[in-house]
Amino acid sequence: MPDENPKSPDTGKRDPLTETEGLDLVGILSSVEETAYVWDLRTGRLDWESNAAEILDVGDLSKISTGAAYHALIAPEHLNVRLEVFARSVGADPERGVPYRIQYRLRPGGLRSGKEVRLEDQGRWWPGADGHPQRARGVVRIVDDHYLEQQRRLVRNDLDELTGQLNRMRLTEALATVLSRTEREQRSSAFLMISVNNLAVINETFGLEVGDEVIAEVGRRIRAKLRGGDIIGRYSANKFGIVLMNCGAGAVHTAAERFINAVRDTTIKTSAAQLSATVSLGGVIIPDQANSVHDAVNFALRTLDIAKSKRFDCFVLYEPSPSGDGARLRNKTIAESVVNALDENRMRLVLQPMVSTKTGKPEVYEALLRMVRPDGSLVAAGEFVPIAEQLGLSRLIDRRTLELTVDLLKQHRELILSVNVSGLTCSDKEWLTTLRRVTAGHPDVLRRMIVEITETVALHELDQSVNFVNTLKELGCRVAIDDFGAGYTSFKNLKLLNVDMVKIDGAFVKNVANDTSDQIFVKTMIELAKTFGMETVAEWVGDERSAKYLTDAGITYMQGYYYGMPFDSSDYVKAA
Known part of the structure; x- marks a missing residue:
């Protein structure tokens, strides 16, 4: 009968590689x-x-x-x-x-x-x-030292330094794993986003270090109320994300109330004082209401915002909204289209003339951006720029518009172009750097460029706008205030900005031939602009009677469909 526990021929000891029966626990521990x-x-x-x-x-x-x-x-x-x-x-x-x-x-x-x-x-x-x-x-x-370094690295890679909870990366990875598991096992779980409500006041009153103490203690209290298998991680400065395993819509309300009470019911001892804190929560059921990490996080954040808008600490569970989801899908599609168009050079300029009331001829053209779809059709800026601004894409759009404008000015040495920039560009040093780069060695291009900023943007960040305008004028550009009258800029601020041109908002122009109040408003703006040495432009001029009134009132330029639709910049030579 063969030996069931063979020994090594060299040492006479049991060979763990050929052991066939039972576990040698001592041997395993020793190894x-x-x-x-x-x-x-x-x-x-x-x-x-x-x-x-x-x-x-x-x-x-x-x-x-x-x-x-x-x-x-x-x-x-x-x-x-x-x-x-x-x-x-x-x-x-x-x-x-x-x-x-x-x-x-x-x-x-x-x-x-x-x-x-x-x-x-x-x-x-x-x-x-x-x-x-x-x-x-x-x-x-x-x-040994190698093991300790591995442990330190594990902590650094997995845990948030302040709270000791999972960091954002590991939290989202855990959420992805749970999503996959819940779909496979056909069970519901929940993802919650929790925010400390009064942290800004604590930071301002006692300092950021005390605020950090509150965040850490809130994290500890919430963790103490989790069940076995639940997951908590720090998502951002004052936000925690929680994955509640095997938790449906009914149970999630009970859990949320448990977390709210854990933070609210007793004060938090800090190095400065005993402080009170409250939390608000937003949540979503997964995978029923969200089957991806992106949707789970976004829906939880959205409901958290709703919860925070209320006057008391509370929990809001996500409720699907067909209209809201449709709008978000449209916005996402637009954003993707804009990025693709920028990457594939599918942005194009169209030109709309500004006609001089002295000569009756176009002397300046406004450069308007159009996005070209893959099928060749054009999309007006009004259909994608507002969404792009909300999503932080306006800087990229403005830089591309600048490059196209400068290229056109280099091609046509008699052309004068006016180009719009968004509010973000007024603080974008890279845009000014790009302007210097693409116009290097071409000072005439700068002299033939007018940069338009909107009135509301100019007022919102007045000091910043003044610096932006001064820099442009030092480079040789002229500057215009667009949509003047739509906001609340006083003529004192207008003088402080030291712009060269005022474009009167079209809302005051389209009925100026018939509306006495619009006539008074437009006439006053023209006269005051002249006092400051500024040229004026009337937008949305749509008929002959309006054009005559504006000419008699002393407007410098007129712009609108009465003088023609915007045309592709490649047709400029024909138009000229």
Whole structure:
């Protein structure tokens, strides 16, 4: 009968590679430099696995056969770390025990010896009738510098430094895994976004460090109210994301109320004072209401905004809205179309003339952007620019418009072009850098360019607008205020901006031939602009009577469909 536990022919020891029956637990522990113990804290007796003497290099197990003897070998600066583990009796679970995991240095040859090993000690202790530790079981393993660096790297990569919860990357990865699992198992879970409501006031009153203390404590309180398997991570500055496993629409309200109460019911002790905090929550059921990480996060954030808009801390669960979802889908489609058009050079300029009232001829042209669809059809700027501005794409659009404008000015040395820029461009140093770059060696191009900024933007960031205008004028450009009259800019601010041209909003022009109040308004603006030495442009001129009134009132230029529809810039030579 063959040997069922063959031995190595060289050493006579059991060969783990050919072991066929049972588990050699001692051998497994030894192979990973670990050993195990059972500690009776009432008697002090400490029983070790048979490999402990070899792993810990103590020579004889009798040297560590009691808790006191083992503690005598722990480095003095680390001894309290281990003792404190068994001093915490509050909340001890007599069934499951109290888990612990610590690291310390052990000197196997005694405290005066030069030999030292670094250990990680992990286990559980169980309380007696008095609630104090009675028995402990654990595993001790040797750890080296490589292992410690791996642990530090793991913490840095997985956890948020302030709160100790999962960081944003790991949170979204966990959410993706849960989404996949819930779809496969046909179970519902929930994703919640939680925000600390009054953090801005705390930061302003007590400073950012105290605000950080509040964030960290809120995270700890919420984590303490999670069930086993639930996940929490820090999504952004004052927001936490929570994945609630196997949680439907009914249960999620109960869970949300539990989190709200955990933060609201007791004050938070900080280095400055005892503070109160509240939280608001938004949530979505997955995968029922969202089957992707992007949708789950967006829907949770959207409902969180609704919850925060209320006057009290509360929870709002996502409710699908066909009209809202349709609008978001349209916006997403527009954004993708804009990005693709920019990448594929499918942006084009059309020109609309500004006719001089003195000569009756076009002397300036406004450059208007059009997006070319893959099928060749054109999309007016009004259909995509507002959405692009909301999504932060306006800077890219303005830079492309600038490049097209300068190219056209270089081709036609007699052409004068007016070009619009968005509010974001007034603070975009890269746009000015691009302007200098594409006009280098062509000062005549700068002199033939008029940059239009809207009145509302100019008023909103007046100091910034003044600097932007001054820089453009130093370069040689002229500057116009567009849609003047639509906002609330005073003529004092208009003078402060020191622009060259005022474009009167078309709302005051389209009925100027018949509306007395519009006539008074337009006439006043023309006269005051002349006082400041500024040229004027009337937009939306649509008929002969309006053109005559504006000419008699002293307007400098007129622009509108009465003088023709915008035409493709490639046809400029024919038009000229």
